[in-house]
Amino acid sequence: MPATDRARLARLLAAEQERYTADHPRSRELFEAGGNLFGRVPMTWMNKWSGGFPLYLDHARGNRITDVDGHTYVDFALGDTGAMAGHSPVPTTTAVARRMGELGGITTMLPSEDAQWVGEELTRRFGMPLWSFTLSATDANRWAVRLARLATGRSKILVFAYCYHGSVDETFAIPGPDGTTVSRPGNVAPPVPLDLTTRAATWNDLASVERELAHGDVAAILTEPALTNIGIVLPEPGFLEGLRELATRYGALLMIDETHTFSAGWGGATREWALQPDIFVIGKSIGGGIPCGAYGISADVAAAVTRHTDAGDADIVDVGGVGGTLAGNALSTAAMRATLDEVLTEDAFAHMTSLAEAFTDGVRETLEAFDVPWSVSRLGARSEYRFARPAPRTGEESAAAHDDDIDAWMHLAMVNRGILMTPFHNMALMCPETTREDVDRHTEAFREVVGELYG
Known part of the structure; x- marks a missing residue:
């Protein structure tokens, strides 16, 4: 397995951070003005988003979120499962x-x-x-x-x-x-x-x-x-x-x-x-x-x-x-x-699970192509990659696989390419309005980003 080039990772993370900051001035402005909120956000875990400040919501529908700077994202976070039905069904x-x-x-x-x-x-x-x-x-x-x-x-x-x-x-x-x-x-x-x-x-x-x-x-x-x-x-x-x-x-x-x-x-x-x-x-x-x-x-x-x-x-x-x-x-x-x-009907779950299978296949193919020391697991309509290979079999092993720098880089790189992953980890969830085109968009972006570090 190739070792992670930490110097290259640092350069990639800095570039993605610079792009994120430049592309989201209104979100940054709102964050800096939030002095009356503990942690400057409505709930302190909202600071988990990478980039130094979170994106601020303007509107959302289905599996799309648009922030206050006018950027629209394919949303695979879906409220960390809370919006598994899609936004405002x-x-x-x-x-x-x-x-x-x-x-x-x-x-x-x-x-x-x-x-x-x-x-x-x-x-x-x-x-x-x-x-x-x-x-x-x-x-x-x-x-x-x-x-x-x-x-x-x-x-x-x-x-x-x-x-x-x-x-x-x-x-x-x-x-x-x-x-x-x-x-x-x-x-x-x-x-x-x-x-x-x-x-x-x-x-x-x-x-x-x-x-x-x-x-x-x-x-x-x-x-x-x-x-x-x-x-x-x-x-x-x-x-x-x-x-x-x-x-x-x-x-x-x-x-x-x-x-x-x-x-x-x-x-x-x-x-x-x-x-x-x-x-x-x-x-x-x-x-x-x-x-x-x-x-x-x-x-x-x-x-x-x-x-x-x-x-x-x-x-x-x-x-x-x-x-x-x-x-x-x-x-x-x-x-x-x-x-x-x-x-959230039986037909909806069949559709969502099929898309999660395709998502998982796309991630696995990229990891194999670049011999990346990560793994990917799926649970029905939910898929997630972890920075360990083989896949962790215990909570302790999975916790040990966490890497702050890789995590921040992956999240920022995806945001900068119009894709939201769950901020706490690298989970992707499908909703009834997710499409195969959305999955393929992630596969393409994932391959591009991973190739920059391991290619």
């Missing part, structure tokens, strides 16, 4: 406009017929019989974790190093060198030491899972079907089946978070791979961009929770710490119904 915006205008009532604390429909549709897709709504997958994970602890009478959650479950406190954990659980690097002010709430294992390592479960204090294994926010790290054959067997053997629940892995298909990886969760979590994409999330529970989990609430041990109706005033509001349930019914 017509069925969703129509339903939202009708709820806000003709019908009225954005949030009323009353149930709606739309919520009933969405619950039935989520059962049809993912199999869980009972559902509750939130405003994000982070909320769904937090509240479902509480129910898991209530149902089992156990205090700890088992997670995998470099997993992604939103900003849930318990999940920013990795295995420590002495077998204890420690906080993940960069974790902001964990409220308590992580070994009090969490047990951490290594992805694709069932022995590490069993060691942690053997303590007898794990309420639930909380996992994605594939790691996604640290590159796509796919499960090895038998790993997910092993998790189910171990959870059952040691009396823990299996909690599957498909916030990102919904890209695997119409019914997520849960349907595609015949998974059997006790609790299921989803968010972001199912509302077409309107904040929403949901968690589903099995009949057994519901019965265990009900026994405690009937006995007065917990209150899930009023002050028990589960739920929020805006959760399940009429606007978000209308958005979910329209998005699931008319946008």
Whole structure:
């Protein structure tokens, strides 16, 4: 494998930075004027965009974004999955406009017929019989974790190093060198030491899972079907089946978070791979961009929770710490119904997955042509390249493959060629309005850029 020429990389990065700065004066002006915002942006993670300042949005539709400097991009980031349905899909915006205008009532604390429909549709897709709504997958994970602890009478959650479950406190954990659980690097002010709430294992390592479960204090294994926010790290054959067997053997629940892995298909990886969760979590994409999330529970989990609430041990109706005033509001349930019914359909997933296959093939062909020491992985409509070969098999390996300079150079080079990739990593997601021409445009740009460093 050729070594990365760091001097050449530095020159390429400087050139792309200079071009980016020159092409986006209005975005830079707005960023510099944002002194009243913490980090100069609405949310501090928006500073993750390479270039010293982020692009500022003017408008977006489908898989196109136009910034305030008038540049239009093919968007493969799609809101880091939040806009997997595309930006402002017509069925969703129509339903939202009708709820806000003709019908009225954005949030009323009353149930709606739309919520009933969405619950039935989520059962049809993912199999869980009972559902509750939130405003994000982070909320769904937090509240479902509480129910898991209530149902089992156990205090700890088992997670995998470099997993992604939103900003849930318990999940920013990795295995420590002495077998204890420690906080993940960069974790902001964990409220308590992580070994009090969490047990951490290594992805694709069932022995590490069993060691942690053997303590007898794990309420639930909380996992994605594939790691996604640290590159796509796919499960090895038998790993997910092993998790189910171990959870059952040691009396823990299996909690599957498909916030990102919904890209695997119409019914997520849960349907595609015949998974059997006790609790299921989803968010972001199912509302077409309107904040929403949901968690589903099995009949057994519901019965265990009900026994405690009937006995007065917990209150899930009023002050028990589960739920929020805006959760399940009429606007978000209308958005979910329209998005699931008319946008993220089985036909749409077939189209999106086919394009992701072509995207992955284009990346792989370039890597092979230049013998680049990277890899590419795909999960349904989602594809991602990682700066390691072979592809990482654990979260720890994938984290070690990160390279700040290559990452910044790749993102800036793509932006300068009219393509947006997810800023946190190099993920590309297809939406119903993505075309083969869009994929081919990325393939051409990717080959050009990679060839400048490794050709």
